[in-house]
Amino acid sequence: MKEYEEVRSSLIEMLEDLDDRLGKIAHDVKEPLDKDFEEQATQAENDEVLDGLGNAARTEIEMVREAIARIDQGGYGSCQVCGQPINKERLKAVPYTTMCIKCASQAGR
Numbered sequence: 352m353k354e355y356e357e358v359r360s361s362l363i364e365m366l367e368d369l370d371d372r373l374g375k376i377a378h379d380v381k382e383p384l385d386k387d388f389e390e391q392a393t394q395a396e397n398d399e400v401l402d403g404l405g406n407a408a409r410t411e412i413e414m415v416r417e418a419i420a421r422i423d424q425g426g427y428g429s430c431q432v433c434g435q436p437i438n439k440e441r442l443k444a445v446p447y448t449t450m451c452i453k454c455a456s457q458a459g460r
């Protein structure tokens with residue numbers, strides 16, 4: 352799939368960035384809680400936010416990995432719902448998208 356060589360390398364870059372981000376988040380979550388109770392409550396809230404960020408990053412990593420797999424195995428650039436080719440501009444903006452604009456808007460994403 353020479354056609355998507357460039358997309359593939361930018362996806363791999365994205366994956367590395369996300370792994371990095373996830374590593375930093377994981378590190379922050381592991382910081383011990385402060386003894387002071389109020390501090391602790393704030394810390395717990397922060398952890399929730401960080402957890403949310405972690406989950407978002409994990410979901411994104413999953414999508415990027417799948418996109419790379421689709422480039423390798425074929426099927427990249429086609430809508431997973433209707434099978435129509437995905438608009439090139441859309442692929443550029445969201446390289447790991449699995450749906451064309453029409454299906455994405457119907458799915459509410």
Ligand SMILES: [Zn+2]
Nearest residue numbers: 430433451454
């Ligand atoms: Zn579609």
